[in-house]
């Protein structure tokens with residue numbers, strides 16, 4: 324316990340600066356879309372703990388499930404025991420992803436963090452195909468472990484000064500329509516990306532050495548970039564042609580974030596492996612991969628694992644999270660509020676010459692700040708907007724390679740009134756900043 328003599332504010336100095344900070348707030352509690360600080364100040368939290376607290380902070384049903392499970396058993400290690408919430412999750416979660424490349428039953432492997440699940444997906448792809456290479460996409464973010472950062476290219480800060488990195492990783496362009504070098508046209512952007520893959524095959528790596536494509540169905544950290552609808556099907560076709568597996572990183576875009584359970588559900592293509600984390604347990608550390616059983620079961624006993632993977636309390640939180648999403652109609656709410664928010668923000672951006680685009684799907688919305696025909700990134704404006712919103716008690720994050728995108732990530736439980744508040748605050752912030 325902290326003694327009275329040391330104010331909590333002073334203890335903040337003990338936290339190392341590697342945790343780059345958006346705010347200095349010390350939180351007392353979170354309720355739904357709101358957090359309350361130790362000083363009693365309330366903030367509308369449209370950061371969602373970086374897209375994690377999809378059911379809102381401390382949803383009562385999730386909190387009760389956690390407390391009850393903690394009272395029964397906390398750590399029932401996966402190599403030693405089965406536990407009830409884990410068994411239920413293994414049965415239920417794969418059902419949320421029908422048609423996972425084949426008619427067969429899908430399976431689930433659980434770990435703790437997004438990066439760990441990325442590692443699992445890549446290990447499975449290499450093990451199953453006996454191929455050495457992975458093709459990832461420019462602007463992608465997949466985590467900070469040694470393997471995951473080698474697959475990441477959304478910003479040099481995530482991988483710079485850490486060389487040598489994992490080998491056998493190659494990058495193709497992601498279809499970023501706004502910034503597409505051959506013009507801001509969806510078809511041209513997809514063509515540019517596919518040409519990049521063909522160029523890799525012609526110049527750098529034989530396709531039959533590639534184990535998997537690793538792709539975010541919507542770029543997260545890289546700027547909330549929504550690819551054209553034809554991109555994933557085209558990638559699927561190339562993958563099938565060459566016996567390459569398709570891994571969808573749904574760590575940020577999944578679990579209802581886009582108004583569908585998985586962002587991949589928006590596209591006419593199914594991956595072989597889907598990576599999940601963040602929202603699946605409403606804030607308890609839990610992640611995993613899903614794949615058809617025939618593929619997943621190729622990882623024999625001991626080929627992968629970990630002490631904490633599939634923790635009982637985290638699994639109880641995940642089961643309660645699924646219950647809440649289903650019984651409270653959160654996908655429908657995310658769709659409705661997402662449409663209102665997107666329309667409201669697009670309207671708010673009218674006349675602001677430095678707002679290059681307001682885009683998104685469901686409650687995954689980005690406002691890109693860029694100037695002139697060259698689209699010079701304006702991270703300074705994005706930062707200033709975050710600052711103004713903070714002063715008006717709205718918490719937002721940024722993303723994009725240069726930090727030039729304001730990202731808006733409300734919980735799926737957000738209300739009409741909260742959306743109105745956020746639109747109002749962001750409009751005012753845009754006006755004050757003079758974007």
Ligand SMILES: Cc1ncc(COP(=O)(O)O)c(C=O)c1O
Pocket residue numbers: 373436437438439441464465466467539543544572573574575576600601
């Ligand atoms: C798309 C994506 N993949 C992987 C990760 C890594 O997840 P974690 O931070 O839990 O390791 C993130 C985290 O932001 C992410 O957004």
